[in-house]
Amino acid sequence: MKFRHLIPAAALALAMAACGSPASEAEGTAAASAPATEEAKAPAKTVAQRAEGVAIGEPAPNFNLKGTDGNSYSLDNIMDGNGEKPKGYIVIFTCNTCPYAVASEQRIIDLHNKYAPQGYPVVAIQPNDPAAQPGDSFEAMQERAKEMGYPFLYLFDEGQKVYPAYGATRTPEVFLLDADKYVKYHGAIDDSVRDAEAVEEKFLENAIEALQNGQTPAPVETKAVGCSIKTV
Secondary structure: OOOOOOOOHHHHHHHHHHHOOHHHHHHOOOOOOOOOOHHHOOOOEEEOOOOOOOOOOOEOOOOOEEEOOOOEEOOOOOOOOOOOOOOEEEEEEOOOOOHHHHHHHHHHHHHHHHHHHHOOOEEEEEOOOOOOOHHHOHHHHHHHHHHHOOOOEEEEOOOOOHHHHHOOOEEOEEEEEEOOOEEEEEEOOOOOOOOHHHOOOOHHHHHHHHHHOOOOOOOOEOOOOOEEEEEO
16 A cells, blocks of 8 residues: 655745755755754754765675664665565665655655565665654654555664765665665656656666666766755
């Protein structure tokens, strides 16, 4: 069963304005902040520029993270939609509170439902520090996963050790890995993070189809537009 999370246009626009303007987010400035909610008022630093991280063609950092189901997962024990070793991994850094991530939520659900049976499961990782963003606590993650019926793994980057290893700075931000866990595409899901109805180019889906056909994705990298990752 699929779910759709609907946001009134005016509310979404205000939340995204609070998170950061599309232009500044795309350019990686530090102006982004959380949506204007009570629990998002904790002072936070933002990760605005990519420092070190994994590059296209390099092996992806492994991890051992707790999922909302209470189990621990790494790239070594994640299975596809058929219970088999994946042909690739759709690693997406996302969260509960960023309006860009919320606007992409149904797309992430649909991606997993479409591609996990084809060997490419979504692996969602929540990178924000709950001390800076209480709405992204592990308990809140569990509530969100249950509410939306997430069909994919939703993992908690406790201690914020994984996102820096990947070089992620945004939510949502995608790293597409092949069967050998090498990064083949990095960036945005598509060209319209704010409005699914306005999508013209599906960067991630095109990259997956290229891998399925034994080809190199084109482009291999795009700008991830979204909220800066929050830390203290």
